[in-house]
Amino acid sequence: MPQPIASFSPNRPIAIFSDFDGTIFLQDTGHILFDHYGCGPERREFLDESISTGENTFRKASLELWQSLSVPLDTAFTTLKEHLVVDPGFHDFLNNFAFHRRIPFVVISAGLRPLLRRVLDESVGEAKSRLIEIVSNDGVISADGANWTPIWLHDTELTHDKARSIREYRVRHAKTDPLIVFIGDGVSDLAGASQADVLFARRGLKLEQYCIKNGIPYTPYDSFTDIRRELEVLVVTNQFHGAAQTSAEAAADQPLKSML
Secondary structure: OEOOOOOOOOOOOEEEEEOOEOOOEOOOHHHHHHHHHOOOHHHHHHHHHHHHHOOOOHHHHHHHHHHOOOOOHHHHHHHHHHHOOEOOOHHHHHHHHHHOOOOOEEEEEEEEHHHHHHHHHHHHOHHHHOOOEEEEEEEEEOOOOOOEEEEOOOOOOOOOOHHHHHHHHHHHOOOOOOEEEEEEOOHHHHHHHOOOOEEEEEOOOHHHHHHHHHOOOEEEEOOHHHHHHHHHHHHHHHOOOOOOOOHHHHHHOOOOOOOO
């Protein structure tokens, strides 16, 4: 159901939490690597489906997937550059909305930090990448790529409990009572979505289907262009916190790379 996006109390700072795979980038970094260097697409699709049906836990399936990889990190990244496509509205959203208004933008993911940070560094530039906090699982990758060992952020079946991460953020910023914007697309986003004040779900995918089935208010989106348009209305209508970049932040800007 469409969410009444402008119906919140004014003068609260905004914090934006965005999923990575299938959200900022239209593909899944893990899926690309599993299909090329791991268990292969058939086994990967079987494990994905087993999570959806409840036959397998996210943690157990994810462990098998990551441990199936045998590829050095540099080679893996080269393959990701060849296949990943960024959401067409993301760079404009990041630079001309989030950074311009000094709104915190946090990547919240069930992926592995070494991959996520390297992809961000390449896509937006290292200076801007440093302004983006990544809350995710981690991983140890052997030099020859023969062993990929995920390090779960939380000791739960979710591996990374996004709801818990957002609650912890709220506690750290309790004095300002931030309005949490959550952007996602899939199964790993269900927990995080439950903590959002404003929820965006990519149209036609599992997060939207879950919201419809369970009567959860959300706003559908096709690209970050849609999200920016909705949030601009929210900022103007409710006078949420927003300010221009500081001179130091502006100096850190550099031309964006064409795209991964």
